[in-house]
Amino acid sequence: DAGVIQSPRHEVTEMGQEVTLRCKPISGHDYLFWYRQTMMRGLELLIYFNNNVPIDDSGMPEDRFSAKMPNASFSTLKIQPSEPRDSAVYFCAIFAAGSVYTFGSGTRLTVV
């Protein structure tokens, strides 16, 4: 997990609040992915970036979700307003051509 740092590790928030999840890739990459993991749906791809540009956001469930990548070393996933059904573990992963995915340790989000 050393190649990707995610924060916070755990987040508990009340319904309606804004939540911002952070991802800091440490090692070199061409692509950055945001995934959501739940027991019911498994790992779902939400959005991914290539050289900081969003390529495919078709997995973003609603307009309440947004993601940015202002530079190669930082990305955020924002949920506003949050709902209980957003509770999940959110993973950031990076990929470089010719390599394999490296995942962060994830952020466990609980919306009450």
Place this chain on the structure above:
Amino acid sequence: SQQGEEDPQALSIQEGENATMNCSYKTSINNLQWYRQNSGRGLVHLILIRSNEREKHSGRLRVTLDTSKKSSSLLITASRAADTASYFCATAHQGGSEKLVFGKGTKLTVNP
């Protein structure tokens, strides 16, 4: 959906036994990868097999790929308690091999 399906969903064995997990997918692939996830952690890459390969080994891991049946298997030989984790197959599809589609995983428990 392109999502792969692992089988079985859960597997419990004794230390020293072999564990076999299967994965099926729906569309043509560029490669297929297996990942491991320990509880509360991110996914870690185990092995990649390309669409023109039929079998691959890495230590105690053996992966097979049958593109005619759109299926793969992961064999862990001489299992150890430390192998307890969830195992996921992920497919990289032709025309978009940077994007991985994950199955829901097999939860393996190795009893000491």
